[in-house]
Amino acid sequence: MREIHVDEMRKLQLDILDYAADFCEKNNIEYWLNAGTLLGAVRHKGYIAWDDDIDIAMLRPDYDKFIKTFNEQSTRYKVHCFENDSECLQPFAKIYDENTILYEPDENGIKLAVYIDIFVMDNAPDDDKLAAKMFRKRDIYVLCNLARKMPVFLKPTRGGFIRSLCVYAFRLMTRIFPRDYFTRKLIENAKSCISQSTRRIGDFSGLHSTMLDKSAFDELKTLEFEGRKYKVPGDYDGWLRGLFGDYMTLPPEEKRVSTHKFKAYMKD
Numbered sequence: 001m002r003e004i005h006v007d008e009m010r011k012l013q014l015d016i017l018d019y020a021a022d023f024c025e026k027n028n029i030e031y032w033l034n035a036g037t038l039l040g041a042v043r044h045k046g047y048i049a050w051d052d053d054i055d056i057a058m059l060r061p062d063y064d065k066f067i068k069t070f071n072e073q074s075t076r077y078k079v080h081c082f083e084n085d086s087e088c089l090q091p092f093a094k095i096y097d098e099n100t101i102l103y104e105p106d107e108n109g110i111k112l113a114v115y116i117d118i119f120v121m122d123n124a125p126d127d128d129k130l131a132a133k134m135f136r137k138r139d140i141y142v143l144c145n146l147a148r149k150m151p152v153f154l155k156p157t158r159g160g161f162i163r164s165l166c167v168y169a170f171r172l173m174t175r176i177f178p179r180d181y182f183t184r185k186l187i188e189n190a191k192s193c194i195s196q197s198t199r200r201i202g203d204f205s206g207l208h209s210t211m212l213d214k215s216a217f218d219e220l221k222t223l224e225f226e227g228r229k230y231k232v233p234g235d236y237d238g239w240l241r242g243l244f245g246d247y248m249t250l251p252p253e254e255k256r257v258s259t260h261k262f263k264a265y266m267k268d
Helices: 006-026 035-044 060-073 128-149 161-174 181-190 236-244
Strands: 002-004 055-059 077-080 093-097 100-104 110-112 115-124 200-202 211-213 221-225 228-232 263-266
Touching: 002 006, 006 060, 006 077, 006 093, 006 115, 006 228, 035 055, 035 221, 035 228, 035 236, 055 060, 060 077, 060 093, 060 115, 128 161, 128 181, 128 200, 211 236
Parallel strands: 055 115
Antiparallel strands: 002 263, 077 093, 093 115, 100 110, 100 263, 115 200, 200 211, 221 228
16 A cells, blocks of 8 residues: 555545536536635635544535435446444544545554545524534534544543543443434434524534524535535525634644644555
8 A cells, every 4th residue: 555645635525526526517516615625715815724534514404415325327437324334433524536545544543545524514593502502412422423433441641640531431421322312313413403494504413513594505606616516505605704703814833733644545
């Protein structure tokens, strides 16, 4: 195997994005650049200098159609998600480049492949209190899901003896539940309003407590990202402000670092 470094990994990610965007276009599926990728398109016309991943998003109906049909028409690129991969215990999907192997954070960690993330957006309650409750439940399930996957007696990175005992006890408690229990609860919570006619969508499967009026996504626009054009929300300003606040202001220099640790390889 040959090791892949950041510049080559970015090219591989863009190839995945190009293939997925073309698939969506041919199959009448809407998507948009999301999170740091959308911010990069607006502020830098490409990757944020210290970023090394790609995020897209879809509304639930488009997401369901995508994960159901994508693998039928693709050989090199495959979508992995809870619905089709028993090893995937996240409430969103990843598209793998099957010609690669990627470990997070290193060879002793999780074995994946070079990928891009697909986040799914769901109907959000019109009542702010109900929406806040959904976000709180999501955060609890995310925490429990992480604890359920961690080795029980892996020492926490901070805190003393008492905190370590509490962490071990919490991890042990989550073992009472089936391996996929908290992922199922995450998805159930995100889909709580699926049958309702609401005016907003929200990010109940990711890490942002963001909501916006559906009209922001009625007509998608296109923006440049690394010399190519991709879809973005019509009101990308409103979406980015919900995600990041004053998104055009660069963070302090000490925070301009990647939080993504990996080792990646091309297969022979």
